[in-house]
Amino acid sequence: MAEASGAQGPSGQGAAASYAVIDRVGGFTFRPAGDWSVTPILAIDDDLRAFVAAKPVGESAVFDMSALIRLDTAGAWLIDRTVASLEAQGVKVSYEGLKEGHKILLDKVGEGGVPKPTVPERSSLYVEVVGRIGAAVVAMGLETLTFVEFLGHVLATIWRSIRHPSRFRLTPLVHHMEKAGFDALPLVCLLTFLIGAVIAQQGATQLRRFGADVFTVNLIAIIFLREVGILLTAIIVAGRSGSAFTAEIGSMKMREEIDAMRTLGLDPMDMLVVPRVLALLFTMPLLAFIGDIMGLIGGGVVAVMQLNMSPAVYIERLRAAADFWTFGVGLLKAPFMAIVIALVGCRAGLDVTGSAESVGTQTTSSVVRSIFLVIILDAIFAMFFTAVGI
Amino acid sequence: MESGNQIVEEPIIEVQGLLTKFDDHVIHENLDLSVKRGEVLGIVGGSGTGKSVLLRTILGLKSPDGGNIRVFGKDLEMLPEDERRAQERRWGVLFQEGALFSALTVAQNVQVAYREHLHMGQKLMDELAAVKIAMVGLRSGAADLFPSELSGGMKKRAGLARALALDPEILFLDEPTAGLDPIGAAAFDELITDLAHTLGLTVVMVTHDLDTLYATCDRIAVLAERRVILIGTIDDMLQSEHPWIREYFHGPRARAAFAGK
Numbered sequence A: 001m002a003e004a005s006g007a008q009g010p011s012g013q014g015a016a017a018s019y020a021v022i023d024r025v026g027g028f029t030f031r032p033a034g035d036w037s038v039t040p041i042l043a044i045d046d047d048l049r050a051f052v053a054a055k056p057v058g059e060s061a062v063f064d065m066s067a068l069i070r071l072d073t074a075g076a077w078l079i080d081r082t083v084a085s086l087e088a089q090g091v092k093v094s095y096e097g098l099k100e101g102h103k104i105l106l107d108k109v110g111e112g113g114v115p116k117p118t119v120p121e122r123s124s125l126y127v128e129v130v131g132r133i134g135a136a137v138v139a140m141g142l143e144t145l146t147f148v149e150f151l152g153h154v155l156a157t158i159w160r161s162i163r164h165p166s167r168f169r170l171t172p173l174v175h176h177m178e179k180a181g182f183d184a185l186p187l188v189c190l191l192t193f194l195i196g197a198v199i200a201q202q203g204a205t206q207l208r209r210f211g212a213d214v215f216t217v218n219l220i221a222i223i224f225l226r227e228v229g230i231l232l233t234a235i236i237v238a239g240r241s242g243s244a245f246t247a248e249i250g251s252m253k254m255r256e257e258i259d260a261m262r263t264l265g266l267d268p269m270d271m272l273v274v275p276r277v278l279a280l281l282f283t284m285p286l287l288a289f290i291g292d293i294m295g296l297i298g299g300g301v302v303a304v305m306q307l308n309m310s311p312a313v314y315i316e317r318l319r320a321a322a323d324f325w326t327f328g329v330g331l332l333k334a335p336f337m338a339i340v341i342a343l344v345g346c347r348a349g350l351d352v353t354g355s356a357e358s359v360g361t362q363t364t365s366s367v368v369r370s371i372f373l374v375i376i377l378d379a380i381f382a383m384f385f386t387a388v389g390i
Numbered sequence B: 001m002e003s004g005n006q007i008v009e010e011p012i013i014e015v016q017g018l019l020t021k022f023d024d025h026v027i028h029e030n031l032d033l034s035v036k037r038g039e040v041l042g043i044v045g046g047s048g049t050g051k052s053v054l055l056r057t058i059l060g061l062k063s064p065d066g067g068n069i070r071v072f073g074k075d076l077e078m079l080p081e082d083e084r085r086a087q088e089r090r091w092g093v094l095f096q097e098g099a100l101f102s103a104l105t106v107a108q109n110v111q112v113a114y115r116e117h118l119h120m121g122q123k124l125m126d127e128l129a130a131v132k133i134a135m136v137g138l139r140s141g142a143a144d145l146f147p148s149e150l151s152g153g154m155k156k157r158a159g160l161a162r163a164l165a166l167d168p169e170i171l172f173l174d175e176p177t178a179g180l181d182p183i184g185a186a187a188f189d190e191l192i193t194d195l196a197h198t199l200g201l202t203v204v205m206v207t208h209d210l211d212t213l214y215a216t217c218d219r220i221a222v223l224a225e226r227r228v229i230l231i232g233t234i235d236d237m238l239q240s241e242h243p244w245i246r247e248y249f250h251g252p253r254a255r256a257a258f259a260g261k
């Protein structure tokens, strides 16, 4: 003899779920009672599992369903599961007082069979660690390959657009030039101005100790024109436009818009990728140029205020400190960085799979990857320029 | 609630004088609709007549610009937050596009309501999800797939499994059989009828599928001219003189669907 009952569900529908097990000659009677719907049954689920696991003795069991007030698919599943486990233990089960509606429900639920729990395979820590490292290395290799392939594909498409100018999309190009270039101006100007001022201020404080504070101007000119101006611009563009490229293309990919384009005979490369790459290619050098100027102005403001230098003297000293190549070395990097940022952004967008989550992951990785590559590229350029002596 | 398909003459959903619009674009004007407890109601109407919008308005996803809507005898707009949530648990919805959560597998999609509302243990959740997934006719391997890996018809079924998770009292279906093969669609019809009978479920479905209308619906509401122009049984539809209804129920497709029935 066993009994269990569950509390009334929070939705307050009907009575609680309960069941009674009554011994009988040759077996037992199982009598569910009350409201066996999804909320109340939660309270008896564990009891019922324990009851079955204890292997109740008897050759036959009668399920007396007459006291059951309400049954839904969740409750039906509990009964069906119990019956199936009992039968697996060799107990013959029969129903009594089963209503027609409940019978249909039990049949419906039983059709699927008892689900097999899926246990994920677990390997040892050692295998796991080595496996992950290996997978990461392989993934990185593949990524490099696909990136180079993508670069080739984009260059081929651009070459084709040059030969057949009618394929070229001017409107999106102008649109992206405005969004990625023109709209980025205020941010680029403000940040380069501030960093220029900060470098000048810090430089002046340190150099004053040696009485060399006039060389602050050289410091600003070299460090800003060669390195900081372009790096800062590239990082801003990667964060602003690279991420936007990924999110735009990614959500189009997710909604099958890119597939739709293909079926209409439109090449997503022509429509989406090339305009974005060219837009950055054209606007990044300009942005970097303006960034350089703003940095120099920021440095100049500090020089004038802190070093009591007149603007004319500041410009004079700038001229002496920086020649054409100081400027050129910085700006020369701009188109390369632009291509890297645009390619990484577009590629990440096209790599989006069906889920909304993957748009987020790809956007993050696009920004991280393009900033990483920009800095690597900068280091390579530094080595190159040192080698050729400019 | 006993088994059997007894239709109680008390409206479970009551819409009176509904006005909905997007800016100046009026979709419904003076629309009345009443759904009885335990019936299967089909809503038909041409594309763009506002069937989906009507469902969304009843569900409280769009607030009406006029008139009132009472579900389970209560006006959703007037309810405090927690009662509103409790009410939302008593219905299940299958959206036209499935609207599955893309970051979750099919099984996890079904389990969302169990996890959030009932704090159910993982074991029972897995079992119940498997039951629902089998019930809507998906093979068990589909449980661990993500929505992006499903076909259009499979998405529909997975959406239905999610809608049925809490054994709701009302089931709203937006074009449930669109995109299903005829055998699958017939199984779907049978499933809806079975559920309606065994669970005492009230079903409100938008459908263009004449076979579904014929096989499952107790009554049909026709949406045209911004309101429900006729509500009644198939026979009422067949007898109507309204030109659109005549064309709909006497067209070649309709004749094929009703032939021999």
Ligand SMILES: Nc1ncnc2c1ncn2[C@@H]1O[C@H](COP(=O)(O)OP(=O)(O)OP(=O)(O)O)[C@@H](O)[C@H]1O
Pocket (backbone or CB within 6 Å): B022, B027, B045, B046, B047, B048, B049, B050, B051, B052, B053, B054
């Ligand atoms: N978010 C929205 N903003 C503006 N107008 C909308 C919006 N949603 C729907 N509409 C308009 O409301 C009208 C009804 O749309 P609804 O989606 O309800 O049509 P439907 O009857 O479900 O058609 P179908 O059978 O094609 O699904 C359409 O004219 C549509 O343009």
Ligand SMILES: [Mg+2]
Pocket (backbone or CB within 6 Å): B051, B052, B053, B096, B174
């Ligand atoms: Mg619709």
